Amino acid sequence: MSGGRPSLEPPGMLAALAEMERDLLLERTAAGLARAKSEGKTLGRPAKTTPEQRADIIAKYAAGESVSALARMYDVSRANILGVVKPA
Numbered sequence: 029m030s031g032g033r034p035s036l037e038p039p040g041m042l043a044a045l046a047e048m049e050r051d052l053l054l055e056r057t058a059a060g061l062a063r064a065k066s067e068g069k070t071l072g073r074p075a076k077t078t079p080e081q082r083a084d085i086i087a088k089y090a091a092g093e094s095v096s097a098l099a100r101m102y103d104v105s106r107a108n109i110l111g112v113v114k115p116a
Contacts, residue, residue: 076104082112089113 064071077085085098095113099106 076108077102077112085109085112 061071081102085102088098088101089095089109089112095106095109098109102109
């Protein structure tokens with residue numbers, strides 16, 4: 029060995045421990061998300077527009093209003109407007 033600490037673990041032991049810890053982390057995360065959902069918590073980023081605003085946006089877009097004008101009216105991005113009028 030060149031200047032390093034001698035390894036006490038056989039090769040791969042550290043990798044196996046890291047993999048086991050990662051699996052535990054994933055299980056705990058999934059359990060926490062499931063519990064939050066069952067408690068009725070809303071997950072994800074909050075919407076920038078209300079349901080009423082979204083209905084108005086859809087109506088105005090159908091009436092011929094441009095995406096850019098709607099974005100300026102509601103102070104959101106064009107991508108946000110497109111997500112409302114043309115959901116994936």
